[in-house]
Amino acid sequence: MGTRTTTIASMLILWAMILSIGPGAAQSVGPAHVIPNSLRIEHEEAIEQLNALAKHRGAVGEEARKLIVLFKRHHAREREYILPPLTLLPALARGEVTPDMRWALEMAERVKADSEEIYREHTEITDACNALRAAAVRNHDHVAKEFAEQAVADSLNDMELLEPTVLVIGEVLRSKLP
Amino acid sequence: MSRSVSPFVLAFAAMIASALLGAASANAQNADNGRQVFRQICSICHEVAAGRNRVGPSLFGVVGRKAGTEPDFHYSDEMKNSGITWDEPTLDRFIAGPRGVVPGTRMAYAGLKDEQKRHDLIAYLATLH
Numbered sequence: 001m002g003t004r005t006t007t008i009a010s011m012l013i014l015w016a017m018i019l020s021i022g023p024g025a026a027q028s029v030g031p032a033h034v035i036p037n038s039l040r041i042e043h044e045e046a047i048e049q050l051n052a053l054a055k056h057r058g059a060v061g062e063e064a065r066k067l068i069v070l071f072k073r074h075h076a077r078e079r080e081y082i083l084p085p086l087t088l089l090p091a092l093a094r095g096e097v098t099p100d101m102r103w104a105l106e107m108a109e110r111v112k113a114d115s116e117e118i119y120r121e122h123t124e125i126t127d128a129c130n131a132l133r134a135a136a137v138r139n140h141d142h143v144a145k146e147f148a149e150q151a152v153a154d155s156l157n158d159m160e161l162l163e164p165t166v167l168v169i170g171e172v173l174r175s176k177l178p
Numbered sequence: 179m180s181r182s183v184s185p186f187v188l189a190f191a192a193m194i195a196s197a198l199l200g201a202a203s204a205n206a207q208n209a210d211n212g213r214q215v216f217r218q219i220c221s222i223c224h225e226v227a228a229g230r231n232r233v234g235p236s237l238f239g240v241v242g243r244k245a246g247t248e249p250d251f252h253y254s255d256e257m258k259n260s261g262i263t264w265d266e267p268t269l270d271r272f273i274a275g276p277r278g279v280v281p282g283t284r285m286a287y288a289g290l291k292d293e294q295k296r297h298d299l300i301a302y303l304a305t306l307h
Contacts, residue, residue: 126288
């Protein structure tokens with residue numbers, strides 16, 4: 001009797017779980033959306049390089065470890081709601097707008113709402129890159145110096161291209177979705 | 179025919195000359211310190227050579243330049259339309275907090291809070307002509 005009750009309860013829980021991951025849930029803003037592969041690779045490579053720099057002796061390793069924390073926090077935000085809408089670009093470029101793209105509109109609105117916070121995150125990354133670069137120069141560490149310089153250029157890429165593109169996607173969806 | 183110059187006038191002239199030399203020397207010292215500040219903080223994004231734009235525009239000739247006008251550098255609309263001409267007070271405020279002066283600027287820098295360092299940095303930037 002006890003076993004049967006447990007089995008039924010388990011089935012009910014399983015059913016509830018299946019319902020909760022139905023189409024409605026999949027369209028909500030959440031971690032379920034992927035990001036463009038090129039950017040996923042870029043994130044992975046940046047963390048890989050930073051992990052290697054973190055093993056360098058002294059100040060370079062120390063500053064790299066601080067930067068890892070900031071990068072991971074920023075990447076998490078990007079994966080959550082900044083970068084997923086970019087996966088719609090090929091479809092939008094073909095002129096396709098479908099109701100199941102609404103999740104991206106919600107993300108774009110969040111990017112707009114959080115723009116000052118996102119900017120602040122970039123400024124913190126710049127400061128940390130500066131610290132890493134200064135340590136690299138003192139220690140004649142060309143790899144760390146180049147990484148820091150590339151990282152600030154990547155930050156500009158985010159602000160100049162990626163984040164505005166997400167806002168454009170939001171505007172396209174807003175104007176075309178019923 | 180020749181008239182002798184009063185010792186008081188000579189002393190006064192010497193004081194003025196000394197003050198001017200002292201000021202010039204202090205300014206040179208500020209600019210030297212400012213070069214270090216530039217190297218530590220700004221050079222990750224900016225060059226001082228004319229026409230060499232990187233993540234940020236070249237800072238050659240920035241003092242006296244109209245904001246958003248360095249050739250071949252893509253500025254934000256906010257910067258282009260700011261109406262600013264970079265002089266010491268505006269640079270001081272901008273370096274202390276870029277978005278406080280030009281909301282929407284893409285310069286991802288929170289600001290240099292140390293007043294003396296800003297002063298030195300601007301003294302250095304003023305030498306870039």
